[in-house]
Amino acid sequence: MKYSDACRQQIEEVLTSIVKNRQPEGLYKPVEYILSIGGKRIRPMLCMLGCALYDKSKVDQCLYPAVGLELFHNFTLLHDDIMDASEMRRNKPTVHIKWDDRTAILSGDAMMILAYQMVTRAPAGNLPKVLELFNRTAIEVCEGQQYDMYFESRMDISGDEYLEMIRLKTAVLLGACLQTGAIIGGASDQASEALYKFGCDAGMAFQLQDDWLDVYGDEEKFGKPIGGDIVINKKTFLLITAYNSLPEAARKELLYWLEKKDFDRQDKIDAVRNLYDDAKVSDTARLLMDQYYSRALEHLEYAGGTDEIRLELKEFAYQMMDRFR
Amino acid sequence: MKYSDACRQQIEEVLTSIVKNRQPEGLYKPVEYILSIGGKRIRPMLCMLGCALYDKSKVDQCLYPAVGLELFHNFTLLHDDIMDASEMRRNKPTVHIKWDDRTAILSGDAMMILAYQMVTRAPAGNLPKVLELFNRTAIEVCEGQQYDMYFESRMDISGDEYLEMIRLKTAVLLGACLQTGAIIGGASDQASEALYKFGCDAGMAFQLQDDWLDVYGDEEKFGKPIGGDIVINKKTFLLITAYNSLPEAARKELLYWLEKKDFDRQDKIDAVRNLYDDAKVSDTARLLMDQYYSRALEHLEYAGGTDEIRLELKEFAYQMMDRFR
Incomplete structure (x- = not known):
C-alpha cells in the first residue's frame, strides 16, 4: 500500500x-x-x-x-x-x-x-x-472566482490574465496544501516554498490539461462528453488563445458561434475545434502544460526530503498529467 | 474624552x-x-x-x-x-x-x-x-441564523428556544469580543470568562429590549417606526410569549392577524398589541430583561480589572439599556 x-x-x-x-x-x-x-x-x-x-x-x-x-x-x-x-x-x-x-x-x-x-x-x-x-x-481563491465570473462577460482577456485567474482559483490551494504539510513537518522556509511552487505549477499544468482534454481528449478516459466547454462558451485557455491569435475573418466566425443561440451541439463543437486547429491552440496549450510540468518537477527536486515520498509525489504529478498522454 | x-x-x-x-x-x-x-x-x-x-x-x-x-x-x-x-x-x-x-x-x-x-x-x-x-x-452565529430562519415557518417555538436563538445569533459575539480583549490583556481564565458572560447577558437584555421597543417604545427615541416587527410577523419574544400564553380564543385571533394578507397597518399593530397586553408580555419581557441586565453587572464585578474601565463598561451597558427607561 x-x-x-x-x-x-x-x-x-x-x-x-x-x-x-x-x-x-x-x-x-x-x-x-x-x-x-x-x-x-x-x-x-x-x-x-x-x-x-x-x-x-x-x-x-x-x-x-x-x-x-x-x-x-x-x-x-x-x-x-x-x-x-x-x-x-x-x-x-x-x-x-x-x-x-x-x-x-x-x-x-x-x-x-x-x-x-x-x-x-x-x-x-x-x-x-x-x-x-x-x-x-x-x-x-475568492479573487480567482471573482476574475472567473468577470471573464464571463468579457472577450478582451489576455492569456496572462487567464493564467493568473487559474493560478488564484485552483493552483495556489494545491501549493498551500503541500506547504502546510511541509511547515508542520519542520521543513526549512526554502524547502516548504519550493514544495508550494511544485503544487502551484502542477496545478497550472493540470488545469490547462483540463481545458485541453475537453476538446482533444478521449471521451472514455476524460470521463465526460467532449466539447462541453465549447457548448457553453466557457472561457478556457484554448478559447482565449484562439480568439487572440486568429486573423480577423476567423475571429469573426468564432464570435458568430459564441453568439449563436440556436445551434446543433456537434456542429458548434466541430466548427470551433476547426478554428482552434487553425490557430494551433492545441500545440500552444501542450507546450505550456509541459513547461509547467517540468518546472513543477524541478521545484520538487529542490524541495528535498526523503526519496520515498518525493517519488510518490512525482508519481502523483505524473498520473495527473497522464490523462492526455 | x-x-x-x-x-x-x-x-x-x-x-x-x-x-x-x-x-x-x-x-x-x-x-x-x-x-x-x-x-x-x-x-x-x-x-x-x-x-x-x-x-x-x-x-x-x-x-x-x-x-x-x-x-x-x-x-x-x-x-x-x-x-x-x-x-x-x-x-x-x-x-x-x-x-x-x-x-x-x-x-x-x-x-x-x-x-x-x-x-x-x-x-x-x-x-x-x-x-x-x-x-x-x-x-x-451561523447556528443562530439557521434557527432564526427555521422559526420563520414555525409557530411551536418555546420561549427557551427563542432565547437560545438570540444567544447564538447576537449575544455570544458580544461576549467573545470582550473575552478576546481580556485574553490579550492577560486576564485569568475565570476573569475572561466572567467578562464573556457579562457581554452575553448584556446582549440578551439588549435584544429583548429591541423586541420590546418595537411595540412599546417611543418612536423618536427608538429611531424607527413602531410596530415594524408586528407588521412582518417577525418571531419576537413578545409574539412567541403571547402565542404560548394566550387562551384558545385569543390565540386564534392572533393567528388570524398573522395569516391575514390584506390589512391596514395600524389596525394590525393595534390589534396585536392589545393581544400582547392581554397576555401581559410587556411585563414578562421587562422582567427578563432586568434579570439579564443585573446578571450581566454581577459578572462584570466578578471580572475584576481596573475601576476606570469597569466603570466605562458599566456605563456602556447602562446606556444600552437606557433606551427603554
Missing part, C-alpha cells in the same frame, strides 16, 4: 465524523451531503504527503489541518455552484438545488468556519505560519 | 485601510461599501475595552483582532441580507441589491477571510485561545 492510501483512510474518517448528528440539521445536513458525494481528497492527501516528505512522525499532527483544507475546498464548490447556477455536481443535485440558496449560503459559511476550526488544530508553534498561508490562499 | 472614543478612532482608520484600492474591484468594492455605511463599532470597542480592563499597555495588540471581529459582524450582515431578502440597511440599499446575489455571496466570503486575517494578528502566544473562541463563536 502506498503511503497516501493510508492517509486517505484517516482523512475520510475525520471528514465523516465532523458534522455527524450535529444540530441544527438544516445547517449541517448540506455539509454532510457535499462531503458524502465524493471527491478524490487530493488536497488533504497532498498536505499529509508534504509533511511525510520531511518527517513521517509528524503526519498525525497535520491530519486536522489537512481535513480543514479539504473542507475549505468543498466550501468553495458549494458557494461556486450557487454563483454559477450549477445544478449538478458529481452526478448529484447541488446543495442549492437540493435545498435552496439561503441554506446553501449559510451551510457554506459554516463549512468555511469548520475548515478554520480544523486548521487551527495545527501545532501551536506552527500556527502563525500555517494560518498566514491559509488566510492568504483563501482570499486568493 | 472617554477611553473608548480614542479606540473608536483607531478602529475606523484600520477599517478604511483594509480594502482600499485592492483588486479585483468587484470583490472589494462591496466590502468597502458595507463598512462605509456606518455602524457604531460596538464590537471592536468592547474588545479593546476588554483588554484595557486588565492591561492598557496591551490594547495596541488587540486592535487588529478587534477589527477582525467587526469585519466578521459585517460579513454576517451582508450574508443575512441575502438570506432574508432585505433590500435596505441603515437607509442604504443592501449589497445584493446594489450589486447582485453572486457578488454579495463572494464579497461576504472574502470578508470572513479578511476577518480571520485580522484575528490571526493576535499575539502568537494568545493565538490558540483567541482563535478557538473566535471559531466557536463564528459557528454559533
